[in-house]
Amino acid sequence: MQIKSRKDFVSGLMFMGFGAAFSLGAFNYTVGNAARMGPGYFPMLLGALLAGMGAFVLLGSFRSQRADGGRIGAIAWKPLLYIVGANLAFGVLLGGVPSLGIPAMGLIAAIFAAVIISSMAGSRYVFRGSLILAVILAIGSYLTFVMGLSLQFQVWPTFITG
Known part of the structure; x- marks a missing residue:
């Protein structure tokens, strides 16, 4: 497999990293379960959702149709x-x-x-x-x-x- 869009690949990695960090950080609090949610449940759920969306963006980077490879610009x-x-x-x-x-x-x-x-x-x-x-x-x-x-x-x- 070849990366066809570097922007999507790096964005997906970034989203996955932040999502994983938030999910893991939520375990410093009581998470609980869906019936009895603790203070860490919602951040854990949002972090997992963000990591999952990042995985979709990352996977999309392998089938992008960008001619230039989605060059990454300078940091603003x-x-x-x-x-x-x-x-x-x-x-x-x-x-x-x-x-x-x-x-x-x-x-x-x-x-x-x-x-x-x-x-x-x-x-x-x-x-x-x-x-x-x-x-x-x-x-x-x-x-x-x-x-x-x-x-x-x-x-x-x-x-x-x-």
């Missing part, structure tokens, strides 16, 4: 760093880092930071559009998680709420 570092940075900013702003003296800024500030930073990953950045999206996501998250589900976590920075 700018979007990668902005998306990872947005996730880190969200986590730090939502929960703070007490050991570094960084206070928790709450859900609203974390959403605004994550949306604005991740919007910079695109080829065209429009600050006004990012703000509109951040407002919509902040209102929707507040209504869903705080009002609808009654989850208890910090919504506003401590210097506002006291």
